[in-house]
Amino acid sequence: MGRSTRTLRVALAAASLSAAATLSAQNAPAPVSRADLAWRYLLMDANYATADSAGRLSDSTRAALNRIFDRSTLSFFGGRFTMTAAMMDTAITMASPSYRYERRVLPAAVMIDRRPARAVREGLTARLSRLDSAGPLAQAIVSAKARAALLVDTVSAERSAEFLTEPAALAKAVGAEVAALEKGRNPYAKAVGDLWRTYRGANGSLVPLRVIAPRAAATQPVGVLIALHGAGGDENMFASGYGQGIAARLARENDLLFVSLATTPFMTSAVQFDSLMAVLGRDYQLDASRVYVIGHSMGAGAAARLAQERPQALAAVVCLAGGAPVTVAGAPPVLFIGAQLDPIIPAARVKAAAAATPTGSYEERANEGHTLMVRGGVLRGVPWMVLKRRLPSSP
Template sequence: MSILLRVATAAVLFAPALSWAQTPATAPVAPKVTRADLAAAYMRVDAAYTKRETAKSISDSLRAQVNRTVDRAALSFFAGQFAAAVNTIDAAAAQLTGVATTPSPPSTGPRSLNGAPVSAARDEYLARLAVVDSTGPLAQALLSTRERAKLLVDVPSPERSAEFLNDPARLFRDLAREVSVLERGRDPYIGLVGDYWRVYRGANSVLVPMRIVVPPSANVRKPVGVLLVLHGAGGDENMFVDAYGSGIAPQLAAEQRLILVSPKTDIFGTTPEHFDALMALLRNEFRIDSTRVYVIGHSMGAGAAARLAQARPSQIAAVALLAGGSPITVANAPPSLFVGAELDGIIPAARVEAAAKASPGATYELFRYEGHLLMVGHGVRRAVPWLVTHTR
């Protein structure tokens, strides 16, 4: 859990005792429920649900009950009732595990590296990067490294997942290499395998955060494909990597020799030119198989995926739209798979089916006993094998 939240909790626990003369209005307030709390709660229920699914130990009735509970939490989230959302998500996890959630133990103070504040390493890296040419062919790489260095903060924001999810020790080591390579006039991301957060410059100089997972098989002479995954409203670029079926998307992508790229959908989905800039970046860094570029979108991300398929049909081999989407009617449209969830009260399955029927040649499937959020892991497991049967 985030350090800021723990500090706030400690401040409440160790505040001076109230006198009888004080009014309820001056009583300590509960710590604010943050994005870090919501992320932790969702990952708990996602992991529990995936474990039961993998073990085939979940009945249809329990599946339906848990999906309904989690979707109620989603409605609370969209209404701004974050504490209620966390409590409801944890109730769903308890339905799956039979055990109430145990709070994480408190942490002590800010983070440090080698006995010094984390920010000292950040400031050193940024000073070294300040003298690297930012206008030439290294511009995108320099941007990514600079933004990655900014994640080295003493106290991570509980509202920014790129900060509270990162491991400062690993990031410190990775940046040491990236900064050194840039200082030698080379791009540190060319052929780089692994899982890392970064930023690229899209259309009109807009910065697009993304999580990218490059399998070891990409660092060979044979071209590699791309799996673009677009999260739903309220999520971010980390959802498909760390959650949604306990991170099944990068695992399946690696098995199919696909680079998984998860951009922040609410920025990426605003114009297809962000896709153009992303593909140019990937082609500069890897040997990309342009016949194997696939897209999965969930909810808001499904709408963005459908618009992208409509705008760039010749560049996408196939697209999968989970619990959302709109008709894809352009000539030469890529094959499309629409998946609705029977219990979805946020984007009803009937709407997804209607979009599929309006899309020539589309395939529609219905997931029984599932709702809007927990269907994503199942959807990814269904979508990836279907997507890779198609090439452009």
């Protein structure tokens, strides 16, 4: 066999290997995104809630499912998204044996009324730029700009505010909001329903939040339930997850303004709380005797901090799978709820925080772990909170 023949065979072999590698890459599953994990979490959340409500979870199944899901949480914290997805699939299948994950394809060329979403956004932003951003409508303009910014041609798989949004409906709503602002009116004042927005907080930081207002908010003073998510979550966790948004439903049933925020800005300073309450106070009539905070994990730590630093402003606080001692004089009542199987913040640690809190009490969720305990914790904690009222301070 001559050199040319050997060279040809080597070249053909190399080409075959290259083609095989290309085909393998084409057939390989796409990397797991935050959106993939979010959809899985919402499926897990829904299936767990359904099975729990129907009494289909034995103690052993509940415990096994919680342990697997908590391992997926630890994997998520470690950035191992593929492993996280596989563990979540296993957990979901335990709750719903017929489950099969079907990946949702996010829009890559969003059109709104035959126009690219980008063009719609730019038009709205241009109109907003002509308004007085330092006047009494400053916070409303901040919200309108942030909402307009969600109108993108390619939806991000890493930002839930984008992939949970319906672009056409959002564009119509923001258009109406901008028109109101142009007439000198605050479109968010006494607004009823579910609204994603932002506000400018301490040090100029932009804080995203979901505000879900009951009908009563349009005509009368309402209390406030502030919800602070755990690490790795965002402002949509308590509003859409953690028991299919059960906290928002309970808030609505009790005529409370439900406010689910990004937790991180609240970890270092209670001044963010002051900014938030000022914004809410401009938009709604608030019942200052009924301001409550509930937090999970990292959010429980932030909730405890608020109780420590703003005790006179809060009627009650619930810390789920986390928290810290609240020792300040005049502190509100604080209910700490731990989870028996929690490997992230062990129940003993939560119980110790409760024991060190003069106004604290402690309960524990049996056969549950760090994340899936939240639904049961909310069902217990919110009814407990709404029985409390903050008495006016003595002059």
